[in-house]
Amino acid sequence: ASNWDPLVLATALPMDYRLRVMGKEELFQNPILAWVIRVGGAFPVNRGGADIQAVKTAIQTIQSGQNLLIFPEGTTVRNGIGKADGLPAHAHSGAAVIGVRTGAILVPVFVDGEKRTFHRTRIIIGQPYTPVYTGRRGTAEEMQKIADDLLREVYALGGQQVGGAPLCK
Incomplete structure (x- = not known):
């Protein structure tokens, strides 16, 4: 929902939680x-294309035993609507690809609403999600489905919708 989400989440985690964040290059x-x-x-x-260096860094992060925070929408989203274009939120498959290539367990996290100084922000951590795919690395369609399912889980944690449709299992 905002550029503050990674900081809000990081401050809610234990001090020894080894977290790295993949952030938009504009920051x-x-x-x-x-x-x-x-x-x-x-x-x-670089959200404009396939950023191989960012993917390598993400994979190395996970392989070194650290945790990685990725926002699958790739942009700021409010109430399921993309800030820039007004289109429904869309998950990019990068988080799924990184998860599958590293064997990581994906954990959906919902950080609620507008951030205000000295006010509580609701953070909901969902159940671990183990991706299901065929072969060693899965197909592009499977990676997109994993990303879509993960985003659906994130929004369902907060009772939110994407594209006007309720997100429930």
């Missing part, structure tokens, strides 16, 4: 902010 354009968020464990991703 890294300001040198001071870039330094702060890199120190905090974030790394940039």
Whole structure:
């Protein structure tokens, strides 16, 4: 829902929780902010195309035993509607691909609404989700289905909808 979501989530986790965040490269354009968020464990991703370096960093992060936070929509989304284009939220398959290639267990996390200083923000951590796919790496369609299912789980945690349809199992 906002650029503050990673920080809100990170501060709610235990101090020894090893978390890295894949963040949009626009956040890294300001040198001071870039330094702060890199120190905090974030790394940039170019959302405009296949960012091989970001994928490699994500895979190395998981393989080294750290946890990785990825926003599957790839953009700020409010109430299931993409901020930039007004279209229904759409999951990109990158999170699924990274999860499958590393054998990671995916955990949906919902961070609620508008962030206000000194006000509580509802964070709901869902049940671990083990992706189902065929072969060693699955098909592109399976990766998209995994990403869509994961996003559906995230929004269902908060009782929210994507594209006007209720998200329930």
